[in-house]
């Protein structure tokens with residue numbers, strides 16, 4: 001029996017996978033596609049994370065799709081609203097029928113002779129596998145492990161009599177009313193959890209080893225509110241989207257060029273929202289520069305508000321050991337706790353953990369270089385969606401999905417079946433720079449296993465949306481890649497000539 005074949009196989013039904021499928025529908029309606037999704041739901045991140053207060057930390061006018069305006073009042077939206085937005089997009093476009101749920105892709109093998117990938121997926125927990133083939137593989141699997149969040153070694157944890165929960169595996173209906181909570185961590189998750197839990201808990205303590213930069217921004221976007229009532233959504237949305245892109249870029253650039261100034265501004269912002277005499281330097285002044293790690297945004301200063309009202313406190317210290325009733329710190333202080341939340345991060349997982357094989361040879365991701373941040377050197381007909389680290393993920397995901405359509409269109413017109421990024425000869429002398437340029441713990445823990453980037457276009461990730469708009473929407477489709485026409489069993493009837501075009 002021949003295996004089922006589609007033109008494009010998408011891995012993952014999260015924000016990126018649903019976006020990639022939507023672009024294919026709109027721009028290449030004749031192409032066949034399917035989506036393989038490991039879980040039983042649409043939404044990826046926005047379905048998995050269910051901790052109290054879960055929300056975006058970038059604005060929805062840039063985290064939303066370019067093709068579907070975000071029309072709600074809240075610029076910083078909660079997890080449920082984002083999940084509904086992705087589900088509604090899939091529903092409206094009839095994409096549900098294209099999704100095979102409970103299909104975890106574990107292996108993809110490329111054969112140049114057949115000009116296609118054979119993809120193997122595990123079906124649920126049955127131990128059964130299914131295979132199908134595709135001409136192009138589009139991996140939209142996000143960037144981290146779903147089955148296990150990151151938890152560092154916590155000394156003495158077994159002696160603790162209270163409850164320990166990781167935000168990635170939040171127990172449904174967990175009751176923390178009137179309980180003493182300690183949230184370990186200082187990243188976006190901890191900063192979201194603390195004010196949300198403080199509303200019902202007896203008290204919440206955020207225990208951090210080192211602080212993060214935290215900035216307050218309005219939960220609702222004033223320009224969006226103004227335009228919503230005066231213009232149709234299809235006009236207002238791109239205006240607000242571009243305004244937010246330019247503002248966040250300006251902040252990022254200023255942080256890189258004048259870190260001392262941005263540090264001072266962030267410090268002043270925090271001081272204004274905290275109680276008189278609060279020790280801002282200990283709890284909100286990291287040793288690294290702004291944007292060396294992601295900047296944490298809090299809507300309407302909610303974290304600062306919880307501290308001001310005495311519902312939450314921040315402790316910057318190291319854990320000496322857990323005790324029966326809480327945590328003893330290196331300073332000797334004891335934190336009493338009924339519930340400890342380990343908001344200690346994610347484990348990176350490139351390309352959904354699948355094994356890639358090209359013509360019988362396993363691909364070592366660490367030896368590849370990313371091409372335009374969305375293909376890998378030496379890997380044919382393979383696309384990868386990785387969002388920005390300094391701006392909303394979807395800005396890049398939309399550009400990648402559109403670029404894929406442009407490229408496939410071009411290949412169809414020229415009669416090419418295969419496209420492979422090929423490194424120039426001088427690549428041997430390039431300094432290995434990881435594809436993700438943040439100094440965050442989750443990046444540093446996995447940096448050795450990630451693809452690299454080169455010193456200039458098309459091998460460098462500029463983390464700049466306006467630059468990428470030029471490169472991906474209108475830029476050259478032939479730079480740095482090799483196109484091939486392959487005579488396969490299927491195409492032999494047309495007896496095309498085999499050959500390579502650069």
Ligand SMILES: Cc1cc2nc3c(=O)[nH]c(=O)nc-3n(C[C@H](O)[C@H](O)[C@H](O)COP(=O)(O)OP(=O)(O)OC[C@H]3O[C@@H](n4cnc5c(N)ncnc54)[C@H](O)[C@@H]3O)c2cc1C
Pocket residue numbers: 011012013014015016017036037038039042043044045046049055056057058059063103104105106140141142143144146189351352353354385387391392393394
């Ligand atoms: C708590 C949290 C908050 C965030 N907030 C923001 C934010 O405010 N702004 C922002 O820009 N980014 C944010 N991010 C990053 C976030 O991941 C992106 O916004 C976006 O959700 C990524 O979408 P995605 O579809 O690429 O990946 P995901 O949302 O991770 O979805 C990937 C999908 O692929 C499936 N999958 C994975 N591997 C396989 C496989 N081998 N086979 C089949 N299916 C597979 C998964 O089950 C999942 O459904 C946040 C991340 C987290 C964890």
